[in-house]
Amino acid sequence: xxxxxxxxxxxxxxxxxxxxxxxxxxxxxxxxxxxxxxxxxxxxxxxxxxxxxxxxxxxxxxxxxxxxxxxxxxxxxxxxxxxxxxxxxxxxxxxxxxxxxxxxxxxxxxxxxxxx
Numbered sequence: 065x066x067x068x069x070x071x072x073x074x075x076x077x078x079x080x081x082x083x084x085x086x087x088x089x090x091x092x093x094x095x096x097x098x099x100x101x102x103x104x105x106x107x108x109x110x111x112x113x114x115x116x117x118x119x120x121x122x123x124x125x126x127x128x129x130x131x132x133x134x135x136x137x138x139x140x141x142x143x144x145x146x147x148x149x150x151x152x153x154x155x156x157x158x159x160x161x162x163x164x165x166x167x168x169x170x171x172x173x174x175x176x177x178x179x180x
Contacts, residue, residue: 072159078091079152
């Protein structure tokens with residue numbers, strides 16, 4: 065059975081994490097719904113959060129940013145939507161790191177208690 069943790073949830077989207085499956089699901093508006101392996105999540109957050117979006121040559125005809133979210137997938141977002149996505153992902157990324165620390169320490173405690 066899954067053990068789902070909500071990392072962020074807003075009117076714009078959500079990020080949830082299943083500790084048992086070790087998969088995150090990211091949803092943002094109608095443009096993006098995807099599952100991400102836990103080892104790929106923080107690099108995606110860093111990539112999106114540190115990429116300079118203003119003045120980029122990869123805009124579509126409507127002036128939206130073409131954002132590559134994995135090897136085969138692009139989404140078209142306005143500058144405002146990019147800002148909302150970055151805000152959502154950086155918050156979820158920080159909480160995900162905290163979960164990793166907490167649950168990692170919890171696992172270490174269990175392992176040590178078995179040795180005593």
